[in-house]
Structures are given as structure tokens and as C-alpha cells.
Amino acid sequence: MGRYDWIESYHQGHCSAAYRHFGAHPATHRGKEGWEFCVWAPKAKAVSVVGDFNNWDTTANTMKQRGEIWEGFIPDLKPYTAYKFSVIGADGEQRLKADPYGFHTETRPATASKLYHFKDFKWGDNAFLKKQEANPVYQAPLNIYEVHLGSWKLHENGDFIDYKDLARQLATYVKEMGYNAIELLPITEHPLDDSWGYQCTGYFAPTSRFGTPDDFKWFINHLHKKGISVILDWVPAHFCKDAQGLYEFDGSCCYEYTVPCMQEHAGWGTRIFDYGKPEVISFLLSSARFWLEEYHIDGLRVDAVASMLYLDYGREGEEWLPNIHGGRENLEAVAFLQKLNQMAFSINSNVLMIAEESTSWPLVSYPVDQGGLGFNLKWNMGWMNDMCHYLKLDPYFRQHHHKDITFSMMYAFSENFVLPMSHDEVVHMKGSVVGKMPGDYENQLRCLRGFYAYLLAHPGKKLMFMGPEVGQWNEWKSSGELDWHLLEKDLGKQTHQFFKDANAFYKKQKALWQIDFDWSGFEWIVADDNDNQVVVFARKDIAGKDLICAINFSPNVYSGYRFGCYAHKQYSLAFNTDSQLYGGDDVGQTPIVAVDHIPSHGKEQSIAVDIPAFGTVFFKGEGRLPKLRNKETTK
CATH class of the missing domain: 3.20.20.80 (Glycosidases)
Structure with a gap:
């Protein structure tokens, strides 16, 4: 590929690596080490590189025009040298501009770009990147x-x-x-x-x-x-x-x-x-x-x-x-x-x-x-x-x-x-x-x-x-x-x-988190209890295991709040925001809650739990609920 083959792609809006060409890059010209400069300024009458190194003289390091792009080379500049582009616009006015593609800058309130050479940085994150690749965000x-x-x-x-x-x-x-x-x-x-x-x-x-x-x-x-x-x-x-x-x-x-x-x-x-x-x-x-x-x-x-x-x-x-x-x-x-x-x-x-x-x-x-x-x-x-x-x-x-x-x-x-x-x-x-x-x-x-x-x-x-x-x-x-x-x-x-x-x-x-983006990972249990300001729903993983979340947005403690659940033998408390460890009152700290054969919220069985004021409790189902025999009645 020729030196300027990228320009056509740039003018077509297809160049996604323009930073490799524009800006300031170390280079050698005719045996002299220095820096190449390149900037897009389609309506400019003249462009030059200025800084303390040339006393901000706009005539010292002028750039050559190639269509809408301006190029220049300056030898013997050191990394971290501050520079700007002096751009003479179509209106004849001079504007001092930082490099749009500059890799480094002075610290505010100073505003110039600084020459910076990316050396071979030794990355040590290969294991992390491979792990990320193997675990897409969706699941x-x-x-x-x-x-x-x-x-x-x-x-x-x-x-x-x-x-x-x-x-x-x-x-x-x-x-x-x-x-x-x-x-x-x-x-x-x-x-x-x-x-x-x-x-x-x-x-x-x-x-x-x-x-x-x-x-x-x-x-x-x-x-x-x-x-x-x-x-x-x-x-x-x-x-x-x-x-x-x-x-x-x-x-x-x-x-x-x-x-x-x-x-x-x-x-x-x-x-x-x-x-x-x-x-x-x-x-x-x-x-x-x-x-x-x-x-x-x-x-x-x-x-x-x-x-x-x-x-x-x-x-x-x-x-x-x-x-x-x-x-x-x-x-x-x-x-x-x-x-x-x-x-x-x-x-x-x-x-x-x-x-x-x-x-x-x-x-x-x-x-x-x-x-x-x-x-x-x-x-x-x-x-x-x-x-x-x-x-x-x-x-x-x-x-x-x-x-x-x-x-x-x-x-x-x-x-x-x-x-x-x-x-x-x-x-x-x-x-x-x-x-x-x-x-x-x-x-x-x-x-x-x-x-x-x-x-x-x-x-x-x-x-x-x-x-x-x-x-x-x-x-x-x-x-x-x-x-x-x-x-x-x-x-x-x-x-x-x-x-x-x-x-x-x-x-x-x-x-x-395994099913965040479709209904198979979520089910409403209680969605309409606005009087008590409570919502209850289940989250499910790919294997179908459920986690029930009961959330109380009111200042009231609810004892024995009943809602429908799945046919587990019991539910164990998985997390409680009202734990004394967090400054709470330990409301709802019952470790095991038995599942009752009492229909509720479209389910054939239910549990009754204590929900703390302004709190959230999570429950995990365990075991399989035995079916009622014909002579048994619901509790």
C-alpha cells in the first residue's frame, strides 16, 4: 500500500485509523530524525507548526498543502515538546489550534499539544481478555x-x-x-x-x-x-x-x-x-x-x-x-x-x-x-x-x-x-x-x-x-x-x-444475571399491592432455579405477608437488607420458611414471610413439596 492510499478512504468516511497518519509522529527524513505533522484544514490559506522551539514564529516551520491536508517535517524535536498549529483561515485571521489528533497535551490552563511517542507498552492482561471473551455479557x-x-x-x-x-x-x-x-x-x-x-x-x-x-x-x-x-x-x-x-x-x-x-x-x-x-x-x-x-x-x-x-x-x-x-x-x-x-x-x-x-x-x-x-x-x-x-x-x-x-x-x-x-x-x-x-x-x-x-x-x-x-x-x-x-x-x-x-x-x-433480557428469567408474583407498597417477583437462572425477591417500599413492617411460590418443600432466607450487620433490626431473619398448601397469586402453594420496613428479602427454594393425598386438607 502506498504512503497516501489512506487519503481516499479518509475523504470517503471509511478511515477508522486516521490517527496513524494525522497528528505528530516520529520519522526520519534524509537521515535526520524528527517529527512528521499532518492536519486537515480544507479552507486554510496557510498552516504552520509553532511553539517555544521556534519562538511561535509562523514562518519558521510552514506546512505543505496536499489537497485539503497539510503536511510538514521538523527535525531534532524532543518528546513532550509543546506545539500548536497556526492556521490562517479563509478570512485571513490566525488561529492557534491544538492538534485534533494529538496524543498528549499540556495540563490546563495551558492548552498546547505535546509530542508523544508510543513505545512498546508491555501489556499483561491477556488472561483477562481471554476470560472476557469466554463470558459474554449477555449471560x-x-x-x-x-x-x-x-x-x-x-x-x-x-x-x-x-x-x-x-x-x-x-x-x-x-x-x-x-x-x-x-x-x-x-x-x-x-x-x-x-x-x-x-x-x-x-x-x-x-x-x-x-x-x-x-x-x-x-x-x-x-x-x-x-x-x-x-x-x-x-x-x-x-x-x-x-x-x-x-x-x-x-x-x-x-x-x-x-x-x-x-x-x-x-x-x-x-x-x-x-x-x-x-x-x-x-x-x-x-x-x-x-x-x-x-x-x-x-x-x-x-x-x-x-x-x-x-x-x-x-x-x-x-x-x-x-x-x-x-x-x-x-x-x-x-x-x-x-x-x-x-x-x-x-x-x-x-x-x-x-x-x-x-x-x-x-x-x-x-x-x-x-x-x-x-x-x-x-x-x-x-x-x-x-x-x-x-x-x-x-x-x-x-x-x-x-x-x-x-x-x-x-x-x-x-x-x-x-x-x-x-x-x-x-x-x-x-x-x-x-x-x-x-x-x-x-x-x-x-x-x-x-x-x-x-x-x-x-x-x-x-x-x-x-x-x-x-x-x-x-x-x-x-x-x-x-x-x-x-x-x-x-x-x-x-x-x-x-x-x-x-x-x-x-x-x-x-x-x-443469567437471563436479564427476556421473560424466561422473570415472573411477577405480587405486582399490584400498591396499598402496602410491596412487590414480589421471581428471578430464574438458565437451569430454572428460582430466587424470590420481596421488596417493601413502605415504613411498615409486614408480619406473615403471604404470596404464592413454587412447589418447593421450603424456602431459605438468602439475603436480608435489615440485618443488624447493616444497621437494621433483624426483621425477617427467619432462616427457613415452610411452604404451605395454600393457593395464592395464581400458585397452588404459598409462603408467609416477614418483610422489614423499607427492606428487601430474598429466598431460595429447597427440596420438592410433597403432593397432598386425597384425604388431606389444606392447612
């Missing part, structure tokens, strides 16, 4: 701990912890707590801490806040060796308007839409990628591939998918243009997402491609050849919204909103869902997860335990943002760290122990 446990690296933990003086120390501490903690995956809020380089990474300037650069690109590889490698998957939040929906970024890169709308009414999310203050430009598609495909291939990332959670799918997203009246069929669907974005997912699965058949999609768009987690978008998982935003609404209600009024905890089963198997309780629900005056609960702090923790058990029991994979496991009642702030001091108190220690035990229980019970 495996997935319990995700969502993390913002800048506020999980800090040094005592408030400084960030670097990637390697974060890896050591986080891997130990996550493994101890029983999660098997982490999801990172975007670590793609971003200028503003308060954006949490969702307004990116470096689509190929892990943020330098915590170290170098190789340090981040070490981070991932270490978590993999500890058996923990790493999912990265990735933002192809929009980009920030910071001067050094993609914004009007060559003086024209280069990466964004050209039509003014379509080029910006006014509510977010960001520009929107133009999915009709093949070069933009190549850029985004290459970014996704870069993280999956170069960094061994296990999955991408694609942010704000709904904003990509709808041309009228966040717009009113005539502030948008319909597609060629007169509809509101962004056909180019749909094609991009399908192409993205097909590419991702061609790289790693076990990759997690997760859509944050908040509408009823059909077949999000279905393969492209079945008419789907091609993701294999989708956040269940409806469930999250319903639960947040329900949890904040005074218990008296919950009886009138019972559908908040049952309606999700009307569509639970329409997609491959992840049940998230994400960072978005613990900011902007929404309060922490604990803070959503009614009553005093001790009662709030009781509610938290019952709710978390319900989350683990409900069909779908699991995600919880950091904080509830220490009993955090303050709303999350990205500028501090979690309230680790709560673990010095008994309630904090007990809550921490609960999350460890609940996660271990989830991982051990195949019924809670």
Missing part, C-alpha cells in the same frame, strides 16, 4: 461502579492523584466492594474541570491531569490484571467552543454543521458534529478505535445519543431543518452510529457499546442487520427517572405512584438494558442518592439498602455512581472528594459492609 454479571477520577479521592492538599496510584487504590477498592467493572466519566482531554470531561478538546489524549498516556495504559492494565473491566464515557455528540479546539478550526465550520440553525446546542454552549461530512466520520471512528485498540478499553458508553438522533433535539419551532424525507430523524447520525458499532465489534466481539439514549427510539441495542443501531446495551433512563421520582415521595403518597416501580417491566426486554443510578442524578440540586430518601439519616440508609437490593434484583445490568456505598448524604461535587470520613462512623461502616455483601450476593446468584 454474565455486570455491576458497574461509575467513577469521576478527579473527585473519587484526592491528596490531603487537594491535588489530583496520578493514574498509577489511582489504579492501585481503585482496583483494590472496587474488587473489595464486589464490582466487576468501572465506568469513567470522560478522561479525554478537556479544558474545564466543571464540565466533568463532557466538553472535550482532545479526542485522542487522556487528560494530563493525572499523568501521561503510558500512565493511563498502566492504569487500564492494572485494573485488567485485577479482573476489572474499564468502560470509557465517549462524547461524539458535540464539542466545546474553546479557541484551541475543533471550533471553526480553519476559519470555517470544519467539524461542525455549516447551517447556523443546526450547528449549536444552545443549552450546552457547544457545537454539533456534522455527520454528513465524511472526514468528520473518519475522525470519530478513529477516536473510538484508538481507545479500543491502543488502550484496551473494554467498552464505550456513548453520551447523549438522543441529541444525535433527532434534528429537533432541544429546538423549538423552525430552529431546525428536516431530513430529505421531511422527518426529524438525523439520518447521517444514524448511519454513523451503525458504522461505529459495526467497527467496534469487528475489533472486539465482546466489546461493550452502551448507548445513553433517553427516548423510545426502537432497536437501539439490536444489530445493524436487524435494523438496529448496533449497540449491545442501553441505559434505562425511564427506569432511572421513575425511581428517582418515587424515592423522593413521602411514603404516604407512594401508594398513588405504584407504577413507578412496576411500569419498567412493560418494556424491560425491548432492549438490553443497563439500570443506571448515574452522576446526573446526584448534582444540580437533585441531592445524593441517600438524600432522596425520606426521614432521618438512619431511615434514609434503611431505604438505600432496600432500593439497592431492588436494583440488583430487577432485570438488567447494573450501574451505580460512586458515593452511596459510604452513605454519602451530601450532593456530589466534582471539586472535592467523596466523604470518606463517613466510614469512621458506625452507620458508614455498616452501609459499606452492606454494599460489599449485596454485591457479593449478586455475583453469586446466577438467577440475578
Whole structure:
């Protein structure tokens, strides 16, 4: 293949490895070692490479134009040298731009790219990757701990912890707590801490806040060796308007839409990628591939998918243009997402491609050849919204909103869902997860335990943002760290122990994850007891073994609550959120419950159990219930 054979593919929107050509790469020209530079700037009049090494002289290292692409070579530069592209636009104005394909950057508030050479990193995660390949997510446990690296933990003086120390501490903690995956809020380089990474300037650069690109590889490698998957939040929906970024890169709308009414999310203050430009598609495909291939990332959670799918997203009246069929669907974005997912699965058949999609768009987690978008998982935003609404209600009024905890089963198997309780629900005056609960702090923790058990029991994979496991009642702030001091108190220690035990229980019970995506793994037993605010259902594994979950969302203790069950001889208590170990009262701690020949809820037999206030109890069936002889009567 010739040196420039990739260019045609790039201009057609098919190049998913453009980072191998664009940006800055070490090279030798005419016996001199140096760096090759390459950038796409179709409307530029002139482009040069500038930095301290040439006193920011725009005439010292000019680049040659090859169609819409500019190239240059500079000898004798050292790794970590800071540089930018000086781009003279069609309007004659100079713009200093960071490298769109730069692998490393200065640390904010500085904004230049830095030369970085990927050496042969010695990965040690082969055993982990093979194990993942042998255990596809569809019939495996997935319990995700969502993390913002800048506020999980800090040094005592408030400084960030670097990637390697974060890896050591986080891997130990996550493994101890029983999660098997982490999801990172975007670590793609971003200028503003308060954006949490969702307004990116470096689509190929892990943020330098915590170290170098190789340090981040070490981070991932270490978590993999500890058996923990790493999912990265990735933002192809929009980009920030910071001067050094993609914004009007060559003086024209280069990466964004050209039509003014379509080029910006006014509510977010960001520009929107133009999915009709093949070069933009190549850029985004290459970014996704870069993280999956170069960094061994296990999955991408694609942010704000709904904003990509709808041309009228966040717009009113005539502030948008319909597609060629007169509809509101962004056909180019749909094609991009399908192409993205097909590419991702061609790289790693076990990759997690997760859509944050908040509408009823059909077949999000279905393969492209079945008419789907091609993701294999989708956040269940409806469930999250319903639960947040329900949890904040005074218990008296919950009886009138019972559908908040049952309606999700009307569509639970329409997609491959992840049940998230994400960072978005613990900011902007929404309060922490604990803070959503009614009553005093001790009662709030009781509610938290019952709710978390319900989350683990409900069909779908699991995600919880950091904080509830220490009993955090303050709303999350990205500028501090979690309230680790709560673990010095008994309630904090007990809550921490609960999350460890609940996660271990989830991982051990195949019924809670082997069949997450169809009705054969779930059966309602009590769905309509809104007066008592109780739901009871069974989860089943592939072998047909059942686990009964009884959940009480009320402040009342129910003694002898009867519901139908399967024809087992008895049921043993498998887990109780009201254990004294967790700060509870030991209500419902009866270890064995006999099955009675009393019909209930469509079953020929039933059990009567005690259900604690705001609590959840799990029961496992044992043995076979003897059939009644003709002369026997029911108890």
C-alpha cells in the first residue's frame, strides 16, 4: 500500500485509523530524525507548526498543502515538546489550534499539544481478555461502579492523584466492594474541570491531569490484571467552543454543521458534529478505535445519543431543518452510529457499546442487520427517572405512584438494558442518592439498602455512581472528594459492609444475571399491592432455579405477608437488607420458611414471610413439596 492510499478512504468516511497518519509522529527524513505533522484544514490559506522551539514564529516551520491536508517535517524535536498549529483561515485571521489528533497535551490552563511517542507498552492482561471473551455479557454479571477520577479521592492538599496510584487504590477498592467493572466519566482531554470531561478538546489524549498516556495504559492494565473491566464515557455528540479546539478550526465550520440553525446546542454552549461530512466520520471512528485498540478499553458508553438522533433535539419551532424525507430523524447520525458499532465489534466481539439514549427510539441495542443501531446495551433512563421520582415521595403518597416501580417491566426486554443510578442524578440540586430518601439519616440508609437490593434484583445490568456505598448524604461535587470520613462512623461502616455483601450476593446468584433480557428469567408474583407498597417477583437462572425477591417500599413492617411460590418443600432466607450487620433490626431473619398448601397469586402453594420496613428479602427454594393425598386438607 502506498504512503497516501489512506487519503481516499479518509475523504470517503471509511478511515477508522486516521490517527496513524494525522497528528505528530516520529520519522526520519534524509537521515535526520524528527517529527512528521499532518492536519486537515480544507479552507486554510496557510498552516504552520509553532511553539517555544521556534519562538511561535509562523514562518519558521510552514506546512505543505496536499489537497485539503497539510503536511510538514521538523527535525531534532524532543518528546513532550509543546506545539500548536497556526492556521490562517479563509478570512485571513490566525488561529492557534491544538492538534485534533494529538496524543498528549499540556495540563490546563495551558492548552498546547505535546509530542508523544508510543513505545512498546508491555501489556499483561491477556488472561483477562481471554476470560472476557469466554463470558459474554449477555449471560454474565455486570455491576458497574461509575467513577469521576478527579473527585473519587484526592491528596490531603487537594491535588489530583496520578493514574498509577489511582489504579492501585481503585482496583483494590472496587474488587473489595464486589464490582466487576468501572465506568469513567470522560478522561479525554478537556479544558474545564466543571464540565466533568463532557466538553472535550482532545479526542485522542487522556487528560494530563493525572499523568501521561503510558500512565493511563498502566492504569487500564492494572485494573485488567485485577479482573476489572474499564468502560470509557465517549462524547461524539458535540464539542466545546474553546479557541484551541475543533471550533471553526480553519476559519470555517470544519467539524461542525455549516447551517447556523443546526450547528449549536444552545443549552450546552457547544457545537454539533456534522455527520454528513465524511472526514468528520473518519475522525470519530478513529477516536473510538484508538481507545479500543491502543488502550484496551473494554467498552464505550456513548453520551447523549438522543441529541444525535433527532434534528429537533432541544429546538423549538423552525430552529431546525428536516431530513430529505421531511422527518426529524438525523439520518447521517444514524448511519454513523451503525458504522461505529459495526467497527467496534469487528475489533472486539465482546466489546461493550452502551448507548445513553433517553427516548423510545426502537432497536437501539439490536444489530445493524436487524435494523438496529448496533449497540449491545442501553441505559434505562425511564427506569432511572421513575425511581428517582418515587424515592423522593413521602411514603404516604407512594401508594398513588405504584407504577413507578412496576411500569419498567412493560418494556424491560425491548432492549438490553443497563439500570443506571448515574452522576446526573446526584448534582444540580437533585441531592445524593441517600438524600432522596425520606426521614432521618438512619431511615434514609434503611431505604438505600432496600432500593439497592431492588436494583440488583430487577432485570438488567447494573450501574451505580460512586458515593452511596459510604452513605454519602451530601450532593456530589466534582471539586472535592467523596466523604470518606463517613466510614469512621458506625452507620458508614455498616452501609459499606452492606454494599460489599449485596454485591457479593449478586455475583453469586446466577438467577440475578443469567437471563436479564427476556421473560424466561422473570415472573411477577405480587405486582399490584400498591396499598402496602410491596412487590414480589421471581428471578430464574438458565437451569430454572428460582430466587424470590420481596421488596417493601413502605415504613411498615409486614408480619406473615403471604404470596404464592413454587412447589418447593421450603424456602431459605438468602439475603436480608435489615440485618443488624447493616444497621437494621433483624426483621425477617427467619432462616427457613415452610411452604404451605395454600393457593395464592395464581400458585397452588404459598409462603408467609416477614418483610422489614423499607427492606428487601430474598429466598431460595429447597427440596420438592410433597403432593397432598386425597384425604388431606389444606392447612
